[in-house]
Amino acid sequence: MSEKKLKFNSKTIHGGQQPDAAYGAVMPPIYQTSTYAQTTPGGHKGFEYSRSANPTRTALENALASIENGSFGLAFGSGLAAIDAVIKLLNPGDEVLSTNDLYGGSYRLFKQIFEKYGISFQFIGMQDVDKIEAHINNKTKLIWVETPTNPMMNIIDVKSVSKIAKKHNLLLAVDNTFATPYLQVPLDLGADIVMHSATKYLGGHSDVVVGALVVKDKELADKLYFIQNASGAVCGPMDSFLTLRGIKTLHVRMQRHCENGRAVAEYLAKHPKIEKVYWPGFENHPNHAIAKSQMNDFGGMISFVTKGSSYEDAIKIVEKLQLFTLAESLGGVESLAGHPASMTHASIPKEEREKSGVVDALIRLSVGIEDQQDLIADLEQAIG
């Protein structure tokens, strides 16, 4: 059966994978080696040095390409290393148009590293696609989109943004960390590059830090491979193996994340002490229609604010939670709670942060795959 024809739930397990050539191992061995014997200079079996390529990493890269409906995958030492490689496609003087409530680390990388090298960034709300074109000028080269956005759960219409990108001959990159290809496939919606912090849902067990890029275009893939090898922020064999193992259960985990996410979002929305719940599955979510059209379900990421809530109230709730661990990160099997203003988004100035809704009282949940009733009971005792 042609692999391209496999459905998603089969691709997570078989996509890009073959039994190992040496002994037929069904699971890819962890090739913990930096170098490979050559019979004559250049006489090797496709691998010469593990920064350039390593068989375990190649197995992961092939799996990534398969689940994202791309042709080429690249695995990096972290999500930020993957983003770093994308921005290195650009030259001094170039401009990037980015979403405003994006991952704090991406914002820091853009502002504090790349601006020094003469690349500039505009951060705008992209929920209203009609407003994007006014920000494009002859220096703009790349549009960087995160959807759902972090932590406000805004949804951006990738297909419409891709039409604008094509019209102006710009690259469109989508950070698909929150949604995963179980929920949405950016390359199918017209994006050129899809990026992941595989640390989150793809790995799924909070035990690795890994980044990924997937593209369809050969020329673009070659440029990114060159940067990956030349800059060297690759993913090691052990982490490649763990991420690959995570991907094999992505679809079953995501199904449960979505079910639990819905239950928690509905519980919070009915709670008398809760002011606002941000989750794209609600019919009154401002971008619900787009979410419904480009996503298969709505995921397990939820943000909320308690009534009359202050910084102190939010801190009290996250401290009281027991089953939800107070921690950075998301997307693991275990439920996590975070306080964006003091944690993930602390590197974004307060004014900048509040403009996009990241107030001091906001709490973000990554709803795991534990028992639904236990999760709700924990929220009940913490919120009171």
Ligand SMILES: *Cc1c(COP(=O)(O)O)cnc(C)c1O
């Ligand atoms: C975590 C995260 C990143 C950064 O990835 P790392 O693996 O931590 O380097 C980028 N984007 C989003 C949406 C994230 O959640």
